[in-house]
Amino acid sequence: MKKILLLAVLALPVCACFAQEVKEDFQPSELNQPGQQYPMVNSQGYARFRIQAPQAQHVSVSLGLGGTHGGTDLTKGEDGWWTGTTSTPMDEGFHYYHVSIDGGTFNDPGTANFYGSTRWESGIEIPAKDRDFYALKNVPHGNVQQIYFHSESTKEERVAFVYTPPTYDKDLKATYPVLYLQHGWGENETTWPLQGHAGLIADNLIAEGKIKPCIIVMTYGMTNGVRFGGLGGFNFKDFETVLVDELVPYVDSHFRTKANKDNRAMAGLSMGGMETKNITLARPEVFGYYGLFSGGTYAPSDIKSKDQAKVIFMSCGSKENPDGVTKAAADLKAAGFNAYSFVSEGTAHEFLTWRRSLREFLPLIFK
């Protein structure tokens, strides 16, 4: 115990020396709970945390790499508040994290929660230079609505979120194409509407005239409880049944959709990309546009016929495996498919990569 404390003390000068390079222009993260000052972010992307726990022995956050156990160790002040700054700048965009208090895992009381890693995690936003494309502006807004649909295969009422474009309630004769958009492992149906800003991205693209209005459907994809294990045992068939045989018919019967393959797309991030690949290939008659966001690639041999997919889109962050998606797109193009790749500059397997991927994917589909 003494040794750990000693290490913490020895770590102080280190933090101090980093601190000298850190600009003291910290602002509260935009995801903070109302009235909360911390966590904060500075113009360089450093994150600073402040947690009250006067009698705690050890407090750290899972972001950063400078801590004795990874993450960032916080240091207790006279006032009983623990404070610490990441030892390096964070990538731009959204990051999940949690707080370790005396060996237990909790969320930062300063910020809102976002579902990831099969739990509601803390979230922090490092303002991205290009954040305008998902900003909330005074433009016509579509609505994101929660729907319940009955699922015979899972014997329950299941939830989905449906984005309808700004014009949806204006011209009641108009019908719309539909994108089915999936979250990643450990996330759920709230992920794309909240940390993904799917609705705001579509609102802004529509307002700029870059896309035609469409409907976006987001539901829970970890149907068979892979939730608490790895992906090894994941059976895509269970979700394929819920999505294609239950949700698609529900959406086509409850919303004004163009109910055909040429007006139906599927995309997903990470595990949602794996679902997209499996389901689009298993049901070639259902979806006409494919999007894998940090979610693998298609090979020419995967796809039965040239006209099976009108658009094949594959993306990832520059800190992932950009050559993989670039080469896959080149191979597909060489084989005569309408394929695209996108690499998100300066991002890893995180949400800014996927927000940008959606921004790039939407203008390519439903043409």
Added chain:
Amino acid sequence: MKKILLLAVLALPVCACFAQEVKEDFQPSELNQPGQQYPMVNSQGYARFRIQAPQAQHVSVSLGLGGTHGGTDLTKGEDGWWTGTTSTPMDEGFHYYHVSIDGGTFNDPGTANFYGSTRWESGIEIPAKDRDFYALKNVPHGNVQQIYFHSESTKEERVAFVYTPPTYDKDLKATYPVLYLQHGWGENETTWPLQGHAGLIADNLIAEGKIKPCIIVMTYGMTNGVRFGGLGGFNFKDFETVLVDELVPYVDSHFRTKANKDNRAMAGLSMGGMETKNITLARPEVFGYYGLFSGGTYAPSDIKSKDQAKVIFMSCGSKENPDGVTKAAADLKAAGFNAYSFVSEGTAHEFLTWRRSLREFLPLIFK
């Protein structure tokens, strides 16, 4: 410090003796995060908590009254998990709570968060005997959608949640009456859709033929930042402007409403009741039906003319001040008003009182 630990130790036999009366039929709370066993609730309404914090000195939860500082003290086991059971049964329904770890305030990692007390709090549900009226069933479901509306008075894009009934997207010529439903102090626009189950309550009443389909609009009511203070400085006028001059016109222009006083109601819980009273009286031409849920009462002298309000509804829990609403309704009836009171049996100033109040209020309005 030693003394506090000693107290904790002395408290053990006490907990133990209570434990003998407690039925060991605990089940996970229905609000728990996926896969989480704790917190648990038994058939008597006792709540049991289990939190991992191996090196913590003191862990307690804010529910219950048996703790050294109120709430419930948890006791550390060999495995580093802290466990404790409330010393008495809890009232049926939803309760907010939080966890104290070594003097800091955190949420229980086992359960989901709900916005209350101006922060995202932990929530636990003690199953109510009459819970069927807000249960998720295989009946036609309306949708709860998030909308953004531009507010000139606050110079921002504001959020509201709008419940549209199951038939809304079927008969595109139909128009609907609208209830504006407000949360309480420290809560926000997510409160009625989530812990209030407003949409499910309406779905079930519609399915049973007890009410005609209506739209329910829920927005944030603490417009002028009373959020972090008491109610003393709360200026109802700011919210009156947002609600009546900005949101009502937005809803009437974006949804198929019956846009007149005879088809527009306002109700609210606690502080939302105070808002309802102030705004309905200040704008008698806007709302035709008034509902105060644990939110005060109207006196005959408050109301200008007999035909100002078609229905006046006042409610509270039997553990609040039931005589107040009963007498107020009697006085209003004696004065010739169409007034109703409702007392929620066995509940206090909490959400089961307000779920039941909504169930009682909806069938009385829009006739």
